[in-house]
Amino acid sequence: MKKHNGMRKATAFALALAMTAGLFVPGTQAEAGEEKETLTIGLAQNSNVEDYETNYLTQLIEQECNVNLEFVYLPSAVDDAKSKFAIMASSNTTLPDVVVVANNQFTDLEIADYGSKGIFIPLNEYLENKDLAVNFSQIPEEDQEKMISASTSPDGNIYCLTQNTPEDWNMTPFRFWINKAWLEKLNLETPTTTDEFYEVMKAFVEQDPNGNGTADEIGITGCTDGWGCNPAYYIMNSFVFYNGDQSNGGLALDEDGTKVTAPFASEGWKAGLEYMNKLCSEGILSPAMFTQDATQFTSVLSNETQITGSCAAGGFGYWSGAQENANFQEMELLAPLKGPEGIAYAAYNEYTPTPAYLITKDCKNPELAFKVGDFFYRNDVSLTVRYGEEGVDWTTDAEKCKEYKGLYEDLWDIPCSLVQLNTVWSSVQNKHWYNVGPRYTSLEDYRGINSDQMAGSDAVDYTSLTRQQSAEYYMEAHPEKVLPVLKYTNDEAEKLAEIQENVLTYVKQSLAEFVTGNRPLSDWDNYLSDLENMGLQEWLDVAQTAYDRIEK
Known part of the structure; x- marks a missing residue:
């Protein structure tokens, strides 16, 4: 001590x-x-x-x-x-x-x-x-x-x-990126539906958009352990709302907002699997997304010759030096795709x-x-x-704030209200306990932080532009009522511990198997039976009880 x-x-x-x-x-x-x-x-x-x-x-x-x-x-x-x-x-x-x-x-x-x-x-x-x-x-x-x-x-x-x-960026981590340079080269429109997306991705892998004469283009890629890097969760939200297993084990609410449901046991989930299986069987979706780690994924994105047509990635860090990275500058965010039933959600988690x-x-x-x-x-x-330290590392001085654009100023006309003068994050410092302790900032406060772009500058700030696009595309793309984080009693948690672990492991395993074709989609009913035998209904019942406690 x-x-x-x-x-x-x-x-x-x-x-x-x-x-x-x-x-x-x-x-x-x-x-x-x-x-x-x-x-x-x-x-x-x-x-x-x-x-x-x-x-x-x-x-x-x-x-x-x-x-x-x-x-x-x-x-x-x-x-x-x-x-x-x-x-x-x-x-x-x-x-x-x-x-x-x-x-x-x-x-x-x-x-x-x-x-x-x-x-x-x-x-x-x-x-x-x-x-x-x-x-x-x-x-x-x-x-x-x-x-x-x-x-x-x-x-x-x-x-x-x-x-x-709360930060917009952290509530919608499963951002999806598409190669805008390839769209332009092949004279293709940005896809807005799952059908259009299929056609664009097919062109990406068949028409040599990187121009090296080799069929090395990857239509869709991602990884297993990165933040927001599973493309399946982006695509699945064109068929059924799924929060990406970020809270409550992926459980959701029905359309009325009263009943707890399991998206991964729904007909929408099955339709999403069928769609992704088609993409994978035609060489559009890379099965490596289920096996490669973040290091391997980053290597693919940073390949000397651009080979990525689209991918899921929660942050810029998967492209080293994103602001100056030529591969990153070819990518742009893709809004949620409208599926066959008109669904166009994004994996969203309400801030808690x-x-x-x-x-x-x-x-x-x-x-x-x-x-x-x-x-x-x-x-x-x-x-x-x-x-860090006020006046040294940050300021809310009105005159200083006028020198910068707000992070979301171009999108929502929110001017800069806080300027970081000296970034002490991600380095050894002696100014704070590294964001440990009680703290309150509102979402509006966060949106008023400065971008790296000076006011009046015509230079393109790729990272700030992307944050704006992310908020515009994903923040409101979710059902009106989202399941809040559930709190279980000790008895409930003890009852669910093994059930949750078994069900979630099985869902992830089955997702990969169905998409890659290692398990036929004709086995769907057996999949549902397995979930039931693992205790899915018991989990839903306990979750419903916990949700009802919140709603009282």
């Missing part, structure tokens, strides 16, 4: 805080020589954080909240961190006052379980007290409700403060706030611990948690 000496505070830092407009909250700073209370913070160390003790965010919290922070470090690997905390919780080890988590270190079920055992304390009364939840109570009521709903356990208690940071801050049973001053957690929700602090 590392300790802070109250006298080590940097004078320069204190002066910088004093000069920052609106930064201080009256009555929170310590008087000269006043003893500060200590809070212990348990968190997983991140190699991109230089020093948690001298970190800018740490000093900001200590200065403004009148506390000293001590850190109890957990392993960086999620499973290892879980194991260490479990050992601490089950032994006589004194727990840190607060546990700050990220990357789903604890699932909702694990938090509820620890809460029911008294390891984490309920925060309901603190959140309801506006004198304590000073910053949380300033959040728009609609978003407060979402955050409360996401953090409420089946027993009705709230054991964590959450991070609410995530656990971020929990107070343990060993905290001697939970009110102070809560106040520190609430401090993170102050606007400038939430921005510091992600972007």
